[in-house]
Amino acid sequence: MFRKSGVILATVALVQFMVSLDLSVVNVGLPRIAAGLGFSTLGLTWVIHAYAVTFGGLLLLGGKAADRYGRRLLLLLGLTVFALASLAGGFAQQPGHLVAARAVQGIGAAALAPAALALLSAAFPDGRARVRAFGVWAAVNAAGGALGVLIGGVLTEYAGWRWVMFVSVPMAAAALVMAWRVDDAPPVADRGPDVAGALLATSGMLLLVYGIVRTDIRPVAVAVALLAGFVVVQRRTTRDPLIRFGLAANRSVAGANLFNLLAGAAMASAFYFASLYLQQVLGHGPALTGVMFLPFALAVVAGAVVAVRLGHRLPGRMLLIAGGLLTAAGFAVFGRISVDGSFTADVLAPSVIAGFGFGFCLGPVVSIATAGVADHESGTASGLLNSSRQIGAALGLAVLGTIADRHPGTEGYALGLTLCAALMAAAALIAVTVLPRRVPAITSPQPAHR
Template identity: 75%
Template sequence: MFRKSGLLLSTIALAQFLVSLDLSVVNVGLPAIAAGLGFTAPGVTWVIHAYALTFGGLLLLGGAAADRYGRRTLLIGGLTVFAVASLAGGLAQQPAHLIAARAAQGIGAAALAPAALALLSAGFPAGRARVRAFGVWAAVNAAGGALGVLIGGALTEWAGWRWVMFVSVPMALAALAPGLVLPADRPVTAGRPDVPGALLGTAGMTLLVLGIVRTHPYTMIVALGLLILFVLVQRRTTHPLLRPGLLANRSVAGANLFNLLAGAGMASSFYFASLYLQHVLGHGPARTGLMFLPFALGVVAGAVAAIRLGYRLPARTLLIGGGLLTAAGFALFGRITPDGTYLGGVLLPSIVTAIGFGLCLGPVASTATTGVAAPEAGTASSLLNSSRQLGATLGLAVLGTIAGADHGLGLTLCGALLLAGVLLAALVLPRRTAPVTVG
């Protein structure tokens, strides 16, 4: 039993590391990618948006498909698509080729991420094992996002930007190998997933981001129309991607509201901090990536601390406390100036932010799947991933438009988003949640 649970946890950890890595690995390499393929300044941000939008927009479909066709099946299929798309991205010769490859990566991630989290939730249903499993998941999730900046910077400077894409191929294969020997699971729902609904939702979110980035009101109006149509379709279809009653679960609703705003703040902070270190302080891609290492270590430390504290404190307490500490770190970050230094303006804030974020990662994932029936575990898992990715995309679009080249303002706004997330979590999450019983 221990060996089976260890295999399951290691497979899910590898898959989640890959998904998180690719959300941030291109950030430091964006200037080199733009120069290499001839992107315009606004156009190169779509290297990030293409992945995040297809990932976030199709996650609910991926979760429903995992419940319908089997989570192991979706995990293996998603990893295969991800590996092929990563190879294609590294071979791209034009901007459109790379954007298409990043979109395909997002499709693969939308299949594998909810399947992996649903397998984790089912494999570790309660007790100390669940706290430990979600703590490991949180640490790997955070480490992938933080180390992605380090890996991306080193590869961009020493091997070329194409290796930012190529690096995901062996990682996907490494996660695929143990995934193939996992026992097959049975579908837990019937009926076909709502593909039209997924397409409407993804198209609406894509146009919304495009309208924000280009400040085009007509595009945003069309986007809102598509999103309203998506809601109407979900209310009338036999097998909706998101059953409205699921959000009546206060744990699910509160965790996802926090995750939406935390995802917006964290993704935007990587963008602003990377540009500040390169464009203002004048560091190269490799050194910039190395400067994110304390952040990566801080997130892992926070996640490990959350495992220990999770035996004694409710997940709600850890989520709110970690969110407040993250917001405090962003407040320190917002004090950076053009004549500042890495030690004075970046290192301390990044450590505070990282520990706070690590503290709340595991609790928010555990909370978002608490009290959810087995047939909807995939949907709840996909909703959590979706809220984070859509938050990341919208946050970058909105804050990038508002702050422009004012990196300090952008990071201050990231803190404001975290505070709003903490407030919503405090209001929505149920108060009566008990810590794990030790025994």
């Protein structure tokens, strides 16, 4: 049993590292991607939006499909799609080619991410082993997202921006080999997932982000109608909905996902603003910019490790509150950047504070959102949690990027980072007001059951 669970943990760790890395690896390369392919300022944000929206919009479908057809099968399928899309993106010749490749990457990630997390939850249902497993997951999730900026910077400067796409191919291939050895329980239902609901949700999100970026009310109105249609379909006409509203109405699940939505919005936007500030205002190259994100990466990992240790004594809710407030404080200090600033004076300290606080949140939010969920809904719960983060990233960057774009240079970046602080403070408030006081601690979540 230990050997089987160890294989699953190693596979899921590699998969999560790859997915997290791909969310941030392009950030430092954005200026050179724009120069190489001829992106406009607003068009460039779609390199991030295309991945985040398809990833977030299809995650519920991916989670449901994992429950219906088998987690291992969806993991293998998702890895294959992800690898091929990464390869195609590296060979992109026009802006549309790269945006399309990033969208297909999101589709692959939407299949593999909930399947991987559901496998982990089933392999480690309770006790200290679950704490350690989710601690590893949190650490590699943090490391992938944070080190992606470092790796992206080095690759962009010394190998070319195309390698920020190519880098995922060998990782996906290695994960495919490992995934073949994973054992999985048989599917538990015979009905297919709700494809129509997934299309409504994804198209609604794409139009919403497009309307926000273009400040055009017409696509926003259509998006609202599509998303309202999704809700109606889920509640009334679908025999097997993407998400059972009883699951979403659970205060622990709802609170953890709201927290994740706001945290995703804040982190994606902060990476974007900080990367542009370091390169376009302070004048650092991609490689050095990546190195300057290393303190943040190390702080995130340290925060995740400390959270696991404190989880033996403190409930996950308290860790989310503390982590949210620490991250907000770091971003608030970061929002004081100036045109004549420096890395040491304006970036280093807030990076460490925000990174440590964010690391505090990673393990607890996953454990709270999935503890006590029935085994046949574990893929759905995992997909919902991942979806909230990606949708938050897309919406947050769309809104904050549009606001910051109306202010020149450093002023816009500073305003954006200050708004990131407000989002994290709101996330901490969600943990205080929405999560029940007796949320299961991350040391002893309720076991999954059939």
